[in-house]
Amino acid sequence: MKCHKCGAAAVIQMRQHRLQLCAPHFIEWVATTTQRAIDAYQMFTPADRVLVAVSGGKDSLSLWDLLLNLGYQAAGLYISLGIDEGIDYSAKSLDMCHRFVLEHHPEARLHVVDVGAEYGQGIPVLARTRRRGQTKPCAVCGLVKRHIMNRVARDGGFAAIATGHNLDDEAAVLMQNTLHWQTGYLARQAPVLDERGGLARKVKPFVRLYEREAAAYALVRGLEYIYDECPFATGSTTNFYKELLNRLELTSPGAKQQFYLQFLRARDAGRVTFAEGGDLDLQPCARCGQPTTAGGICAFCRLWE
């Protein structure tokens, strides 16, 4: 298998692009693809300070690495959730982030917020003892992460929060929303969520990159990352839709990409219109000042009552 650009030994074959590349040309290709997405969706410019939400996994560390290599002002934010579950999950993932900085970008700044230390309880305890977390901790965890990301971005004056969501993530969410015709979600799902009412701008620069490509990037760049998924995420519906889409992709390479990108194009061109289901009326929380639709105290602050 030879690189289509230089004839050297290829390290990856991407059937959906009919492209196989050697290590240096693959890295170059990921950089170009990501840069094009950043430009096409007007995510940020080199003048902006960007906060990359890192988990220690392949997507977020690859993203942080690439943004720094592309010359962007990218700081990392690691939120320590206190998840152990017998595999020392949180401690190991934080370790990966520290090592990443040490070995690859010693000049980069990593913000660490420890939920347990700062608020008194980590996610597992919090979820077990709150109604919202009874079935799965993921809802509580999402709420906590969103709150902290937003707080750090606001306090640090960052122009945007960048997350490592890749094409597989977005296509899976799109599949889930489409299967239920959740038109409110379908109206909003996008590579960029603009700032509104105190909610920081959010961007997804890897939105055109397959999960497999993000993993290959980490491998080729020699980035160590945590292989384990969060132990609470196994059997999640997102994973189920990812598998479904992978089956489709196997039969028709590019189907996943086409599903997501055609959706964005059709919506941008007005060929499909989804009702938003009413503007969210955001008010500052009486306790923390972050925006809430609930009025009074926000859901995050109510968690700790």
Added chain:
Amino acid sequence: MKCHKCGAAAVIQMRQHRLQLCAPHFIEWVATTTQRAIDAYQMFTPADRVLVAVSGGKDSLSLWDLLLNLGYQAAGLYISLGIDEGIDYSAKSLDMCHRFVLEHHPEARLHVVDVGAEYGQGIPVLARTRRRGQTKPCAVCGLVKRHIMNRVARDGGFAAIATGHNLDDEAAVLMQNTLHWQTGYLARQAPVLDERGGLARKVKPFVRLYEREAAAYALVRGLEYIYDECPFATGSTTNFYKELLNRLELTSPGAKQQFYLQFLRARDAGRVTFAEGGDLDLQPCARCGQPTTAGGICAFCRLWE
């Protein structure tokens, strides 16, 4: 397993409805479900003469049987396509239709159009020798069937053509259209296609019935039908999407139904709007008089040139 209505032995369990029924109650349930769909989508009334397109398969024979039992004026139309392919496909399916009439509804009228006898060539030869049929005969076959159905409906003064499309068929087509965001098709896909420009009204009374339920209906009613699929249909994309949806259904019963019915509801309520992509300008064909968008001679007539 007991019938939820009378406690007798159940013959079917329908997980998506959390319902299991004995033979008589299942037949009653299919009748009610179908009647409700006919009414909800205003398909036709007992005063209308309906032409049921029958293929000899479970869906169309079940539909014809049920419509007759519900007291509708339903004639059958069998189009003999001249497909043999070593399994005597067309001859056997016609035989099933004749037997159906003989054994279950001797008063019913079956129209038979033999493509080979009437136009000179059956589908296999026609497809092999025409550019349009080179890869698969299905496109040619669809064109021929649509033309003939429309002709018979018009000449016979039928109010509507009823086809046996079930929920699985519709959901698979919806999946295909959605995966590619074919907004023109998404705008039009519906249980009822109104008459326009000389194209007969088309209705799908089984649109809320799972394929499995249509098959069970045929079984319980003792309707003989052809088990073989059309030999040209194996490996079709529709079958692929059906499998995909069945995998989904296995994990969350009702997902298939929800996908399709929520789509109709969201579109009816205006929560999602698809651009039609321009009105089709239908003109009568200079040769056969049937509507065509091509101008001059229609695609069907050009097939035989």
